[in-house]
Amino acid sequence: xxxxxxxxxxxxAIDYSKxxxxxxxxPISSIGNLPNIKHFRRGFVFxxxxxxxxxxxxxKGDKTSIITGINASGSLHFGHxxxxxxxxxxxxxxxxxxxxxxxxxxxYVTGKVKSQEEALENSKLIAAQLLALGFNPNKTKILVHQxxxxxYNLAIKLSPRCTMNEIKAIYGFDMSRNPGQxxxxxxxxxxxxxxxxxxxxxxVLVPIAIDQDPHLRLxxxxxxxxxxIKPATIHMKFLRGLKGGSKMSKSKPGSxxxxxxxxxxxxxxxxxxxxxxxxxxxxxxxxGGDPDKSVVIEYLGAHFIDDDNEFKKLVDDxxxxxxxxxxxxxxxxxxxxxxxxxxxxxVEEYKKDIDSYLxxx
Amino acid sequence: xxxxxxxxxxxxAIDYSKxxxxxxxxPISSIGNLPNIKHFRRGFVFxxxxxxxxxxxxxKGDKTSIITGINASGSLHFGHxxxxxxxxxxxxxxxxxxxxxxxxxxxYVTGKVKSQEEALENSKLIAAQLLALGFNPNKTKILVHQxxxxxYNLAIKLSPRCTMNEIKAIYGFDMSRNPGQxxxxxxxxxxxxxxxxxxxxxxVLVPIAIDQDPHLRLxxxxxxxxxxIKPATIHMKFLRGLKGGSKMSKSKPGSxxxxxxxxxxxxxxxxxxxxxxxxxxxxxxxxGGDPDKSVVIEYLGAHFIDDDNEFKKLVDDxxxxxxxxxxxxxxxxxxxxxxxxxxxxxVEEYKKDIDSYLxxx
Numbered sequence: 001x002x003x004x005x006x007x008x009x010x011x012x013a014i015d016y017s018k019x020x021x022x023x024x025x026x027p028i029s030s031i032g033n034l035p036n037i038k039h040f041r042r043g044f045v046f047x048x049x050x051x052x053x054x055x056x057x058x059x060k061g062d063k064t065s066i067i068t069g070i071n072a073s074g075s076l077h078f079g080h081x082x083x084x085x086x087x088x089x090x091x092x093x094x095x096x097x098x099x100x101x102x103x104x105x106x107x108y109v110t111g112k113v114k115s116q117e118e119a120l121e122n123s124k125l126i127a128a129q130l131l132a133l134g135f136n137p138n139k140t141k142i143l144v145h146q147x148x149x150x151x152y153n154l155a156i157k158l159s160p161r162c163t164m165n166e167i168k169a170i171y172g173f174d175m176s177r178n179p180g181q182x183x184x185x186x187x188x189x190x191x192x193x194x195x196x197x198x199x200x201x202x203x204v205l206v207p208i209a210i211d212q213d214p215h216l217r218l219x220x221x222x223x224x225x226x227x228x229i230k231p232a233t234i235h236m237k238f239l240r241g242l243k244g245g246s247k248m249s250k251s252k253p254g255s256x257x258x259x260x261x262x263x264x265x266x267x268x269x270x271x272x273x274x275x276x277x278x279x280x281x282x283x284x285x286x287x288g289g290d291p292d293k294s295v296v297i298e299y300l301g302a303h304f305i306d307d308d309n310e311f312k313k314l315v316d317d318x319x320x321x322x323x324x325x326x327x328x329x330x331x332x333x334x335x336x337x338x339x340x341x342x343x344x345x346x347v348e349e350y351k352k353d354i355d356s357y358l359x360x361x
Numbered sequence: 362x363x364x365x366x367x368x369x370x371x372x373x374a375i376d377y378s379k380x381x382x383x384x385x386x387x388p389i390s391s392i393g394n395l396p397n398i399k400h401f402r403r404g405f406v407f408x409x410x411x412x413x414x415x416x417x418x419x420x421k422g423d424k425t426s427i428i429t430g431i432n433a434s435g436s437l438h439f440g441h442x443x444x445x446x447x448x449x450x451x452x453x454x455x456x457x458x459x460x461x462x463x464x465x466x467x468x469y470v471t472g473k474v475k476s477q478e479e480a481l482e483n484s485k486l487i488a489a490q491l492l493a494l495g496f497n498p499n500k501t502k503i504l505v506h507q508x509x510x511x512x513y514n515l516a517i518k519l520s521p522r523c524t525m526n527e528i529k530a531i532y533g534f535d536m537s538r539n540p541g542q543x544x545x546x547x548x549x550x551x552x553x554x555x556x557x558x559x560x561x562x563x564x565v566l567v568p569i570a571i572d573q574d575p576h577l578r579l580x581x582x583x584x585x586x587x588x589x590i591k592p593a594t595i596h597m598k599f600l601r602g603l604k605g606g607s608k609m610s611k612s613k614p615g616s617x618x619x620x621x622x623x624x625x626x627x628x629x630x631x632x633x634x635x636x637x638x639x640x641x642x643x644x645x646x647x648x649g650g651d652p653d654k655s656v657v658i659e660y661l662g663a664h665f666i667d668d669d670n671e672f673k674k675l676v677d678d679x680x681x682x683x684x685x686x687x688x689x690x691x692x693x694x695x696x697x698x699x700x701x702x703x704x705x706x707x708v709e710e711y712k713k714d715i716d717s718y719l720x721x722x
Contacts, residue, residue: 105517116518149510149722156466157477159541168536175529180520183544361510361722 005171005211014246016046016210016237023213025049025235035093038306039086039236047210049220050232054205058094063202065097065195066090067231069188069212072104072122072144073112076129077256078336079239079248082302086236087207088134096205098140101191102126105145109180120146127357128350129259132343141359143194145187148359154190154197155183161225162186162218170214185218192219196228204231209238209247239302240295244274260347263340270333273299276318277325288321296328304335366532366572375607377407377571377598384574386410386596396454399667400447400597408571410581411593415566419455424563426458426556427451428592430549430573433465433483433505434473437490438617439697440600440609443663447597448568449495457566459501462552463487466506470541481507488718489711490620493704502720504555506548509720515551515558516544522586523547523579531575546579553580557589565592570599570608600663601656605635621708624701631694634660637679638686649682657689665696 020027025047033055034040057064068087070080091098104119106112113119123144131137145151167173167185190197192215195204206216213235220230238247241255248256257269276293278284291297297318305311317323350357381388386408394416395401418425429448431441452459465480467473474480484505492498506512528534528546551558553576556565567577574596581591599608602616609617618630637651637658652658658679666672678684711718 105513109517109520111521116514146514149513152466152510152513153477153507156470156541159470159539160472161539163539164534164536164543167540173525175525178520178522178524179528179544179547180517182525183540186540 005214014238019210019235020047023047023210023235025213026051028234031055035090037086037089037093038308039082039089041308042301042311044082044237044302045086045234046237047235048233049216050230051205051234054203054232057203063200064094064205065099065199065202066205066207067099067101067192067195068207069101069103069191070126070130071112072102072107072119072126073250074122075258075260076126077248077250077258078299078303079256081133081259082239083207083209083236084130084133084135085303090205090207091136091139096139097195098135099143099191099195100127100130100135100140101143101145101194103145103184103188103191105180105187106184109178109184116146120144123147124351124354124358125260125347128347128354131350131357132346137357142357143191143359148361150361151187151190151194154194155186158189158193158222158226159186161222162189166218166221170218185215188215189219189222192216192231193223193226193228196223201227201229203229206231206233208233208235210235211238240274240298242269242273242295244293244295257336259340259343261340263337263344266336266340267333270296270299270336271329273329273332275325275328281324281326284324285321289318289323289325291315291318294318294325294328296325296332300328300332300335303339304332366575375599380571380596381408384408384571384596386574387412389595392416396451398447398450398454399669400443400450402669403662403672405443405598405663406447406568406595407598408596409594410577411591412566412595415564415593418564424561425455425566426460426560426563427566427568428460428462428553428556429568430462430464430552431487431491432473433463433468433480433487434611435483436619436621437487438609438611438619439660439664440617442494442620443600444568444570444597445491445494445496446664451566451568452497452500457500458556459496460504460552460556461488461491461496461501462504462506462555464506464545464549464552466541466548467545470539470545477507481505484508485712485715485719486621486708489708489715492711492718493707498718503718504552504720509722511722512548512551512555515555516547519550519554519583519587520547522583523550527579527582531579546576547583549576550580550583553577553592554584554587554589557584562588562590564590567592567594569594569596571596572599601635601659603630603634603656605654605656618697620701620704622701624698624705627697627701628694631657631660631697632690634690634693636686636689642685642687645685646682650679650684650686652676652679655679655686655689657686657693661689661693661696664700665693 028045028048031052039045102123104123107119108116127142173182192206196202216233223230241248241252250256257266274295276290278287301311389406389409392413400406463484465484468480469477488503534543553567577594584591602609602613611617618627635656637654639645639648662672
């Protein structure tokens, strides 16, 4: 069985429609008028809670904002980029303030990094990468827990609104874990409710990958009890790993292309990606490839081919055997190389005075 | 059976020598050369861990400091004053830096105050009262968790050095408590280890009432695992409540004289205190009183009569029937009234810019 929680996702193909039932969420198709953003058009966003309410609030001109978070275990990879591209697109489409929280504390208490110093270094790299991806620096706040420890005060404020039994029921922790791990969900809830705490009650959207949904459930329950508006959420599918599997992930060796990867090495990784092709070129020309199986096609569609017709043509040509694996890999490799070559200097530029972009106590 | 933990002390007479066995500590009498401070001379300090090591470090001229903490549930009372008088005496005797931590977060998560704002107000009052009691402002740091949220970072740093099972074993919490309560012990450990974190490994003394010993056990265990010197501790008996019982306590109605009490009302409280006298003045003159039973005598000795011979004379005269309850009460009332009348304006003075005395992030 596929296992999905905030700390572990098993490496099998995921049936997302089944997840909607399991998690008790709404299919995104229940909303008629979705934003004209690639991630929605191509079915990457598959589920939601109260996204209709959030869109209505925007339409009515009510105060709205976005908050989403990233773990500080290391450099972002293309899986993160794909989800952050959606948040950036939403920010642009609706001119929304965005709060990005980087959980360096969680990275440390779960053992993903060895020290708080390492977690802080990672956080600064990630913050620079997020800005370089295209967040509007004037409408975006970046919060690193170690630098904005005031978040502890909000977590404490919210704490009497839930019990350890609830945390146990949602996360299934056992008592051999450390107190920081058990406390982290309430810090995460504080992150999610911080925009309303700082700027008054308003409609907040939390775009997340589906594995983070337990955090949302707790935050929504606490929100109701503490007098905030329940935050809305949209659930994103995972970008698959280089060799296939459920998701691109730092914890699955060989599955990720990191945004700080040397561009030449990234090219080599692209050439090793899973395809949907046949054993020989001759067979592929004759029988065609399976575009749904090809991670190469998936990455091209997600990151580089924005025009839907152009992407459809690529998929059709691949299915018919007109385009072979080698060509798709070359195409992906060129895109990845050129993206990283122009992205990485931007990151270096932001890193120079990254502290000025971080929220301070 | 007497029940003693950091959150509850049952209201019966306490057999302190039994506690030494139960808690696995050392009797203070095992140390030959105790400081010449009233609290030691009169048997108020009854037990310790590594106090001999701490005194040796002072003798050798090694770096040493004191840290102790107070809950922010409300104004200090004479029970707190008696323990703080000891810390002040130690600071003076050995010219020691002192860190005073005020746990406004604990007061809130345990429901002792209704809001963080109330906890912060209390903290500022307490900080001003501590300074007015006589701590040296140049050698004393005051830390309020809500104002110095960086303490969260140290708690997170220490967190992987213990498990929830250990917290459960030490505190006996159940899962209906909130996450802030379960996390608080690690914040408390962070308080205790902060002096070494900020200023390098050194010998730290933590003077506490015996009910706080569980916090020390956890902090000492974590200290060892995290590479700090295990903090030493001395255990203080409780000052009894006005009507007798185990301790003067805010949570035991009618047991306390608060330091912010109206002096005239405090006089009335003194007149209602438990004595060791006889039903009539005639009988008391004939049979004498029981000085050990008299809370009035206890308070006079603790707070106002520093000279041991003078105090011995009072006790003897009381036992022999030479001094009656009415006289001891009058004596106590005059002392309390005059103390409060000169103390409270000092508190107001410190309150004016109390923020400048608090540690900031």
